[in-house]
Amino acid sequence: MNTQTAFSVIAPAKLNLFLHINARRDDGYHELETLFTFLNFGDTLEFSANESATILVTGDTKDIADCDNLIYKAALLLKKHCRISSGVKINLIKRLPMGGGVGGGSSDAATTLLALNKMWDTQLSIDELANLGLQLGADVPVFIRGKSAIAHGIGEQLVDVELAQKWYCVVHPNQHVSTAKIFTHPDLKRDTPKISGDWRTHKLTNDCEPLVKKLCPEVEKTLQWLLKYAPSKMTGTGSCCFVEFASQVQAQDVLDNLPHTWQGFVASSTNVSPAHTELAAIFDQ
Protein backbone atom coordinates (compact mmCIF):
# COMPACT_ATOMS: atom_id res chain seq x y z
CA MET A 1 0.00 0.00 0.00
CA ASN A 2 1.13 3.55 -0.77
CA THR A 3 1.54 6.04 2.01
CA GLN A 4 -0.14 9.35 1.18
CA THR A 5 -0.06 12.52 3.25
CA ALA A 6 -2.27 14.73 1.05
CA PHE A 7 -5.15 13.60 -1.15
CA SER A 8 -8.81 14.37 -2.02
CA VAL A 9 -11.77 11.97 -1.99
CA ILE A 10 -15.44 12.29 -2.92
CA ALA A 11 -18.26 11.83 -0.40
CA PRO A 12 -20.99 10.81 -2.83
CA ALA A 13 -24.74 11.37 -2.64
CA LYS A 14 -27.12 8.48 -2.14
CA LEU A 15 -30.67 8.11 -3.34
CA ASN A 16 -33.36 6.05 -1.64
CA LEU A 17 -35.09 4.60 -4.72
CA PHE A 18 -37.87 3.50 -2.36
CA LEU A 19 -38.33 3.75 1.40
CA HIS A 20 -40.88 1.65 3.31
CA ILE A 21 -41.36 2.05 7.04
CA ASN A 22 -42.47 -1.17 8.68
CA ALA A 23 -42.57 -0.40 12.41
CA ARG A 24 -41.35 1.83 15.20
CA ARG A 25 -38.99 0.22 17.72
CA ASP A 26 -39.06 0.83 21.46
CA ASP A 27 -35.90 3.00 21.18
CA GLY A 28 -37.69 5.35 18.74
CA TYR A 29 -35.78 4.14 15.65
CA HIS A 30 -37.81 2.72 12.77
CA GLU A 31 -37.60 -0.64 11.04
CA LEU A 32 -37.41 0.12 7.37
CA GLU A 33 -36.76 -1.36 3.94
CA THR A 34 -35.04 0.88 1.45
CA LEU A 35 -33.10 0.63 -1.80
CA PHE A 36 -29.86 2.63 -1.84
CA THR A 37 -27.82 3.60 -4.83
CA PHE A 38 -24.88 6.02 -5.15
CA LEU A 39 -24.40 8.95 -7.47
CA ASN A 40 -21.25 10.15 -9.21
CA PHE A 41 -21.67 13.52 -7.51
CA GLY A 42 -20.86 14.67 -4.00
CA ASP A 43 -18.80 16.67 -1.56
CA THR A 44 -14.99 16.69 -1.77
CA LEU A 45 -12.88 16.04 1.33
CA GLU A 46 -9.23 17.12 1.21
CA PHE A 47 -7.04 15.26 3.70
CA SER A 48 -3.56 16.33 4.75
CA ALA A 49 -1.21 15.44 7.56
CA ASN A 50 -1.26 17.75 10.58
CA GLU A 51 2.05 18.29 12.37
CA SER A 52 0.20 18.49 15.66
CA ALA A 53 -1.88 15.61 17.05
CA THR A 54 -5.16 17.49 16.59
CA ILE A 55 -8.03 17.06 14.15
CA LEU A 56 -8.71 20.25 12.21
CA VAL A 57 -11.81 20.53 10.02
CA THR A 58 -12.04 23.54 7.70
CA GLY A 59 -14.15 24.61 4.75
CA ASP A 60 -17.85 24.67 4.14
CA THR A 61 -19.17 23.41 7.49
CA LYS A 62 -17.57 26.18 9.51
CA ASP A 63 -21.01 26.97 10.97
CA ILE A 64 -21.24 23.50 12.52
CA ALA A 65 -19.36 23.17 15.84
CA ASP A 66 -16.73 20.39 15.96
CA CYS A 67 -18.81 18.48 18.51
CA ASP A 68 -21.67 18.24 15.94
CA ASN A 69 -19.62 17.97 12.76
CA LEU A 70 -19.83 14.43 11.42
CA ILE A 71 -16.38 14.72 9.81
CA TYR A 72 -14.76 15.71 13.09
CA LYS A 73 -16.75 13.06 15.01
CA ALA A 74 -15.73 10.33 12.55
CA ALA A 75 -12.03 11.26 12.71
CA LEU A 76 -12.08 11.40 16.51
CA LEU A 77 -13.91 8.07 16.73
CA LEU A 78 -11.26 6.30 14.65
CA LYS A 79 -8.37 8.09 16.40
CA LYS A 80 -9.64 6.98 19.82
CA HIS A 81 -10.72 3.49 18.75
CA CYS A 82 -7.28 2.75 17.25
CA ARG A 83 -5.25 4.87 19.73
CA ILE A 84 -3.68 6.94 16.95
CA SER A 85 -1.31 9.71 17.99
CA SER A 86 -1.28 11.52 14.59
CA GLY A 87 -3.55 14.41 13.73
CA VAL A 88 -5.15 15.34 10.42
CA LYS A 89 -6.45 18.39 8.54
CA ILE A 90 -9.66 17.87 6.59
CA ASN A 91 -11.02 20.56 4.29
CA LEU A 92 -14.61 20.18 3.06
CA ILE A 93 -15.96 21.42 -0.26
CA LYS A 94 -19.73 21.04 0.19
CA ARG A 95 -21.98 20.36 -2.78
CA LEU A 96 -24.70 18.21 -1.21
CA PRO A 97 -27.57 20.15 0.36
CA MET A 98 -27.81 19.63 4.12
CA GLY A 99 -31.07 18.09 5.25
CA GLY A 100 -31.70 17.17 1.63
CA GLY A 101 -32.11 13.40 1.99
CA VAL A 102 -29.05 12.66 -0.13
CA GLY A 103 -27.04 11.64 2.93
CA GLY A 104 -24.37 14.34 2.77
CA GLY A 105 -23.43 14.30 6.44
CA SER A 106 -23.40 10.49 6.61
CA SER A 107 -21.34 10.28 3.44
CA ASP A 108 -18.82 12.82 4.76
CA ALA A 109 -18.49 10.68 7.91
CA ALA A 110 -18.05 7.47 5.93
CA THR A 111 -15.45 8.96 3.57
CA THR A 112 -13.56 10.25 6.62
CA LEU A 113 -13.49 6.78 8.21
CA LEU A 114 -12.52 5.05 4.94
CA ALA A 115 -9.81 7.59 4.09
CA LEU A 116 -8.23 7.77 7.55
CA ASN A 117 -8.25 3.98 7.82
CA LYS A 118 -5.89 4.13 4.82
CA MET A 119 -3.93 7.28 5.74
CA TRP A 120 -3.29 6.13 9.31
CA ASP A 121 -2.93 2.49 8.18
CA THR A 122 -5.29 1.37 10.95
CA GLN A 123 -6.35 -1.66 8.89
CA LEU A 124 -9.89 -2.03 10.25
CA SER A 125 -12.08 -4.33 8.17
CA ILE A 126 -15.14 -2.95 6.37
CA ASP A 127 -17.34 -4.67 8.99
CA GLU A 128 -15.46 -2.95 11.83
CA LEU A 129 -15.67 0.42 10.09
CA ALA A 130 -19.40 -0.06 9.40
CA ASN A 131 -20.01 -0.86 13.08
CA LEU A 132 -18.06 2.21 14.16
CA GLY A 133 -19.91 4.32 11.59
CA LEU A 134 -23.33 3.18 12.84
CA GLN A 135 -22.62 5.14 16.05
CA LEU A 136 -22.67 8.28 13.90
CA GLY A 137 -25.88 7.59 11.97
CA ALA A 138 -28.09 4.87 10.50
CA ASP A 139 -26.99 5.78 6.95
CA VAL A 140 -23.23 5.62 7.55
CA PRO A 141 -22.83 1.80 7.10
CA VAL A 142 -24.14 1.79 3.52
CA PHE A 143 -21.57 4.42 2.57
CA ILE A 144 -18.85 2.39 4.29
CA ARG A 145 -19.80 -0.79 2.43
CA GLY A 146 -20.14 1.20 -0.77
CA LYS A 147 -22.47 -1.09 -2.74
CA SER A 148 -26.00 -0.48 -4.02
CA ALA A 149 -28.10 -2.40 -1.54
CA ILE A 150 -31.48 -3.13 -0.04
CA ALA A 151 -31.36 -2.18 3.62
CA HIS A 152 -33.37 -3.70 6.44
CA GLY A 153 -33.31 -3.11 10.19
CA ILE A 154 -32.78 0.59 10.85
CA GLY A 155 -30.89 0.80 7.57
CA GLU A 156 -27.74 -1.06 8.60
CA GLN A 157 -28.52 -4.63 7.45
CA LEU A 158 -27.52 -4.60 3.82
CA VAL A 159 -27.99 -6.99 0.91
CA ASP A 160 -26.10 -5.97 -2.22
CA VAL A 161 -28.07 -5.50 -5.44
CA GLU A 162 -26.97 -4.90 -9.02
CA LEU A 163 -28.87 -2.04 -10.66
CA ALA A 164 -28.72 -0.81 -14.24
CA GLN A 165 -26.90 2.52 -14.55
CA LYS A 166 -29.35 5.43 -14.82
CA TRP A 167 -29.16 9.21 -15.04
CA TYR A 168 -30.89 11.36 -12.47
CA CYS A 169 -31.89 14.98 -12.21
CA VAL A 170 -31.97 15.71 -8.47
CA VAL A 171 -33.78 18.88 -7.39
CA HIS A 172 -33.39 20.64 -4.06
CA PRO A 173 -36.44 22.84 -3.36
CA ASN A 174 -34.37 25.03 -0.98
CA GLN A 175 -35.96 23.44 2.07
CA HIS A 176 -34.17 21.79 4.99
CA VAL A 177 -36.12 18.80 6.26
CA SER A 178 -35.14 17.47 9.67
CA THR A 179 -34.96 13.66 9.61
CA ALA A 180 -35.72 13.57 13.35
CA LYS A 181 -38.84 15.73 12.88
CA ILE A 182 -40.25 13.38 10.23
CA PHE A 183 -39.51 10.23 12.22
CA THR A 184 -41.14 11.62 15.38
CA HIS A 185 -44.24 13.02 13.62
CA PRO A 186 -47.50 11.33 14.67
CA ASP A 187 -48.80 11.30 11.07
CA LEU A 188 -45.88 9.33 9.59
CA LYS A 189 -47.03 6.10 7.93
CA ARG A 190 -45.27 3.32 9.83
CA ASP A 191 -47.15 0.15 8.95
CA THR A 192 -46.11 -0.89 5.44
CA PRO A 193 -45.88 -4.70 5.36
CA LYS A 194 -42.39 -6.15 4.79
CA ILE A 195 -41.74 -7.11 1.20
CA SER A 196 -42.12 -10.82 0.60
CA GLY A 197 -40.38 -12.33 -2.42
CA ASP A 198 -38.75 -10.22 -5.15
CA TRP A 199 -38.85 -6.48 -4.38
CA ARG A 200 -38.92 -5.68 -8.10
CA THR A 201 -42.50 -7.03 -8.38
CA HIS A 202 -43.84 -4.81 -5.55
CA LYS A 203 -45.33 -1.33 -5.53
CA LEU A 204 -42.39 0.76 -4.33
CA THR A 205 -43.01 4.10 -2.62
CA ASN A 206 -41.44 6.50 -0.16
CA ASP A 207 -43.55 6.40 3.02
CA CYS A 208 -42.19 9.79 4.14
CA GLU A 209 -43.42 11.51 0.99
CA PRO A 210 -47.10 12.19 1.93
CA LEU A 211 -46.09 13.71 5.28
CA VAL A 212 -43.24 15.81 3.87
CA LYS A 213 -45.52 17.09 1.08
CA LYS A 214 -48.05 18.16 3.72
CA LEU A 215 -45.46 19.87 5.94
CA CYS A 216 -43.52 21.38 3.08
CA PRO A 217 -45.64 22.57 0.12
CA GLU A 218 -42.49 23.41 -1.87
CA VAL A 219 -41.65 19.68 -1.99
CA GLU A 220 -45.13 18.94 -3.32
CA LYS A 221 -44.66 21.67 -5.96
CA THR A 222 -41.30 20.20 -6.97
CA LEU A 223 -42.70 16.69 -7.32
CA GLN A 224 -45.60 18.05 -9.41
CA TRP A 225 -43.28 20.07 -11.64
CA LEU A 226 -40.99 17.09 -12.24
CA LEU A 227 -44.00 14.95 -13.28
CA LYS A 228 -43.99 16.80 -16.62
CA TYR A 229 -40.82 14.87 -17.42
CA ALA A 230 -41.03 11.50 -15.65
CA PRO A 231 -42.42 9.83 -12.51
CA SER A 232 -40.99 11.89 -9.63
CA LYS A 233 -39.88 10.64 -6.22
CA MET A 234 -38.46 12.03 -3.01
CA THR A 235 -35.25 10.63 -1.46
CA GLY A 236 -34.98 9.74 2.25
CA THR A 237 -36.92 12.14 4.44
CA GLY A 238 -36.58 14.84 1.77
CA SER A 239 -36.36 17.49 0.69
CA CYS A 240 -34.62 16.48 -2.57
CA CYS A 241 -36.78 15.03 -5.33
CA PHE A 242 -35.60 13.22 -8.44
CA VAL A 243 -36.51 11.83 -11.84
CA GLU A 244 -34.76 8.90 -13.54
CA PHE A 245 -33.72 8.54 -17.19
CA ALA A 246 -31.73 6.23 -19.42
CA SER A 247 -29.63 9.08 -20.83
CA GLN A 248 -27.72 12.12 -19.60
CA VAL A 249 -29.35 14.33 -22.25
CA GLN A 250 -32.85 13.71 -20.85
CA ALA A 251 -31.75 14.47 -17.28
CA GLN A 252 -29.89 17.61 -18.39
CA ASP A 253 -32.99 18.85 -20.21
CA VAL A 254 -34.90 18.87 -16.90
CA LEU A 255 -32.07 20.76 -15.17
CA ASP A 256 -31.89 23.30 -17.98
CA ASN A 257 -35.57 24.14 -17.47
CA LEU A 258 -35.49 24.23 -13.66
CA PRO A 259 -37.21 27.27 -12.10
CA HIS A 260 -34.57 29.61 -10.65
CA THR A 261 -35.92 29.28 -7.10
CA TRP A 262 -34.69 25.67 -6.94
CA GLN A 263 -31.26 24.13 -7.31
CA GLY A 264 -30.35 20.82 -8.85
CA PHE A 265 -27.74 18.60 -10.39
CA VAL A 266 -27.46 15.78 -12.90
CA ALA A 267 -25.56 12.61 -12.09
CA SER A 268 -25.33 8.97 -13.08
CA SER A 269 -25.82 6.15 -10.61
CA THR A 270 -23.18 3.59 -9.77
CA ASN A 271 -23.32 0.25 -7.95
CA VAL A 272 -19.92 0.90 -6.34
CA SER A 273 -19.45 4.07 -4.33
CA PRO A 274 -17.02 6.41 -6.11
CA ALA A 275 -15.34 6.98 -2.72
CA HIS A 276 -14.17 3.36 -2.81
CA THR A 277 -13.03 3.63 -6.42
CA GLU A 278 -11.05 6.81 -5.72
CA LEU A 279 -9.43 5.45 -2.53
CA ALA A 280 -8.40 2.26 -4.32
CA ALA A 281 -6.77 4.34 -7.08
CA ILE A 282 -4.84 6.39 -4.48
CA PHE A 283 -3.75 3.66 -2.07
CA ASP A 284 -3.94 0.24 -3.72
CA GLN A 285 -1.78 0.68 -6.82
Ligand SMILES: C[C@](O)(CO)[C@H](O)COP(=O)(O)OP(=O)(O)OC[C@H]1O[C@@H](n2ccc(N)nc2=O)[C@H](O)[C@@H]1O
Ligand atom coordinates in the same frame (compact mmCIF):
# COMPACT_ATOMS: atom_id res chain seq x y z
C1 LIG B 1 -34.20 8.06 6.34
C2 LIG B 1 -32.82 7.71 5.87
O1 LIG B 1 -32.20 8.84 5.27
C3 LIG B 1 -32.90 6.65 4.80
O2 LIG B 1 -31.70 6.52 4.11
C4 LIG B 1 -31.96 7.27 6.99
O3 LIG B 1 -32.46 6.10 7.57
C5 LIG B 1 -31.63 8.33 8.02
O4 LIG B 1 -30.32 8.07 8.41
P1 LIG B 1 -29.45 9.11 9.28
O5 LIG B 1 -29.71 10.51 8.80
O6 LIG B 1 -28.06 8.57 9.28
O7 LIG B 1 -30.18 8.92 10.65
P2 LIG B 1 -29.66 9.15 12.14
O8 LIG B 1 -28.73 10.32 12.17
O9 LIG B 1 -29.22 7.83 12.69
O10 LIG B 1 -31.03 9.55 12.84
C6 LIG B 1 -31.69 10.77 12.58
C7 LIG B 1 -33.09 10.68 13.16
O11 LIG B 1 -33.91 9.78 12.42
C8 LIG B 1 -34.46 8.78 13.25
N1 LIG B 1 -34.36 7.47 12.56
C9 LIG B 1 -33.32 7.22 11.72
C10 LIG B 1 -33.23 5.99 11.07
C11 LIG B 1 -34.24 5.03 11.32
N2 LIG B 1 -34.20 3.84 10.74
N3 LIG B 1 -35.26 5.31 12.17
C12 LIG B 1 -35.35 6.53 12.78
O12 LIG B 1 -36.29 6.76 13.52
C13 LIG B 1 -33.62 8.77 14.52
O13 LIG B 1 -34.42 8.47 15.63
C14 LIG B 1 -33.08 10.18 14.59
O14 LIG B 1 -33.94 11.00 15.32
Ligand SMILES: Nc1ncnc2c1ncn2[C@@H]1O[C@H](COP(=O)(O)OP(=O)(O)OP(=O)(O)O)[C@@H](O)[C@H]1O
Ligand atom coordinates in the same frame (compact mmCIF):
# COMPACT_ATOMS: atom_id res chain seq x y z
N1 LIG C 1 -20.28 17.33 7.60
C1 LIG C 1 -21.59 17.53 7.64
N2 LIG C 1 -22.28 17.70 6.50
C2 LIG C 1 -23.61 17.88 6.53
N3 LIG C 1 -24.36 17.89 7.63
C3 LIG C 1 -23.72 17.72 8.80
C4 LIG C 1 -22.32 17.52 8.85
N4 LIG C 1 -21.99 17.36 10.12
C5 LIG C 1 -23.12 17.47 10.83
N5 LIG C 1 -24.18 17.68 10.05
C6 LIG C 1 -25.58 17.83 10.50
O1 LIG C 1 -26.36 16.73 10.01
C7 LIG C 1 -27.64 17.18 9.55
C8 LIG C 1 -28.12 16.24 8.45
O2 LIG C 1 -27.33 16.47 7.34
P1 LIG C 1 -27.40 15.60 6.01
O3 LIG C 1 -26.88 16.44 4.91
O4 LIG C 1 -26.75 14.28 6.20
O5 LIG C 1 -28.97 15.39 5.83
P2 LIG C 1 -29.74 14.41 4.93
O6 LIG C 1 -29.16 14.38 3.56
O7 LIG C 1 -31.19 14.74 5.07
O8 LIG C 1 -29.42 13.01 5.58
P3 LIG C 1 -30.23 11.68 5.53
O9 LIG C 1 -30.71 11.41 4.16
O10 LIG C 1 -29.14 10.72 5.98
O11 LIG C 1 -31.33 11.87 6.53
C9 LIG C 1 -27.39 18.63 9.10
O12 LIG C 1 -28.54 19.40 9.27
C10 LIG C 1 -26.24 19.12 9.98
O13 LIG C 1 -26.73 19.81 11.09
